[in-house]
Amino acid sequence: MTATTTPAITATGWPGDPAARRRHALAQVERIRDTLEAGVGESQQLGHLVPESVEAMRGAGILGIMTPDDLGGNEVDPVTAFEIIEAVGTIDPSLAWTAAILLEGAGQLATHLSPEQAAIVFAPKLPLQAVSLRPGSAERAEGGYIVNGRWDFTSGIHHADYVSATFWTDAADGKTERRMALIPAGQFEILDAWDVLGMKATGSTAFQVDSVFVPDEMIYDPMGTPRRTDTPLARLGMVPYILQMHPGMVLGAARRALDEIIAMAPTKRRGSRINIGASKSLAESSWFQRELGELDAQIRAARALALEANQRVGDTLAAGGEISLELLDSMQTASSFAGKTAHHVITRAFRQAGAQAIADDSVLSRLLRDINTILAHGVLGEVGFELHGEFTLGLQTADNRRMI
Structure with missing residues (x-):
């Protein structure tokens, strides 16, 4: 008789075996899909996600996928991280973007706070952090900094337990260094400054801080040496950490756009109001069939490129290696290709849907606004x-590569 074993369940409630954890993680997205779908319309009107969506993702463990298990997270590998954000992206890009920002923020705190301070911050529950990279003002004071100013483009701030405000400070060698001040909710003011074309529900607005003292233990260097070396961010570095997930959200959105036009195709008859006898349905039209086949292939190709890069990242980390310049280039290329592919697919699906797509509340209208807004990033x-x-021309080194 062959013995069978059940994958161990960790303290987080997620299986310890990586393959079982991947299946469990993706099942969690499907388990809360109806709740997330139900909140999309209201989130667009509010200008940020409805609380039910955020709590559903936090409760399902999705917002903990870049946080080590011992701090209450549910750490996953790069391929699984991509697939989770891709699955959320099929529901709504704003939802996927906000989830990615908040879970990245939690992972950043696990990495860059001291272990002692991280234990305090993570003790009540998984802390959701929103970050602004625009440098503001902070003055040195005894035991910390006095922070003042306005910071913008702070995705997910309406759901954040903390914000991190970026500022510059003088280093010992006379140069300036970037720092972030971690400020708890209640000590900053959320401003009404998010009036945009798309990605409305990310709530990526500004916040104001007026003379708040932030102690040294809540100051950290986001680009500096990690204080904990076994977290996903510590092993990846900031840019690859982001690149592993962001292609998923746009390719998920592209797949949703294609699903929308496929659902319309059997009954959609372009031009039928003018010439009711000449128009076939989209599904019966060879030119539509040809384009549909091509668009589907483009999504699959872009997805394969991103997954191949993420798999290499996972294999490299598992072997104890570091992200090489070549691998970083592969991740960035896959991200840009995903963005360009998603833009093309969503635009063509929108055009094929005709007048049915132009209503403000149509899925394809929202996706078209969202993808054009995303590509500004x-x-x-x-x-x-x-x-x-x-890189291909041999002009790039680790020292001269530009940061996007």
Whole structure:
């Protein structure tokens, strides 16, 4: 008789075996999918996610996938992280973006706070952190800094237990260094400054801080040496940490757009209001069939490129290696290709749907606004192809590579 074993369950409630954990993680997205879908419309109107969506993701463990298990997280490998954000992206890009930012923020705190301070911050529950990278003002005081100013583009701030405000400080060698001040909810003011074309439900607005004292134990260097070396961020570094997930959200959105037009195709008849006898349904039209086949292939190709890069990242980390310049270039190229592919697929699906797509509350209208807004962000933009060209021509080194 062959003995069978059940994968061990960790303190987080997620299986310890990586393959079982991946299946469990993706099952959690499906388990709360109806709740997340139900909140999309209201989240668009509010300008940030409804609380039910955030709590569903936190309760399901999705927001803990970049946090070590011992701090209450549910750490997963790069491929699984991509797949989770991709699955959420099929529901709504704003939802996927906010989830990625908040779970990245929690992972950052686990990595860059001292272990003693992290234990305090993570003790009540998984802390959700929103970050602004725009440098503001902070003055040195005894035992910490006095923080003042306004910081913008702070995705997920309406759900954050903390914000991190970036500032510059003088280093011992006379140079300036970037620091972040971790400020708890109640000590900053959320401003109404998010009036945008798309990604409305990310709530990526500004916040104001007025003369708040932040002690040294709540100050950290986001680009400096990690204080804990066994976390996903410590092993990856900041840029690869982001690149592993962001392609998933846009490819999930592209897949949703294609699903929408496929559902319409059997009954959608373009031009039928003018010439009711000449129009076939989209599904019966060879030109639509041809384009549909091509769009599907493009999504699959972009997804395969991203997954191949993430699998290599996972294998490298498992072997104790570091992210090479070549692997970083592969991740960035996959991200830019995912962004460009998603833009093309969503635009073509929108055009094929005709007048049915132009209503403000249509899924395809929302996806079109969202993808154009997302591509204003460098991580998924075409500048990544410039970097790939530099690398391919042998003009790039680890020291001169630009940060997006």
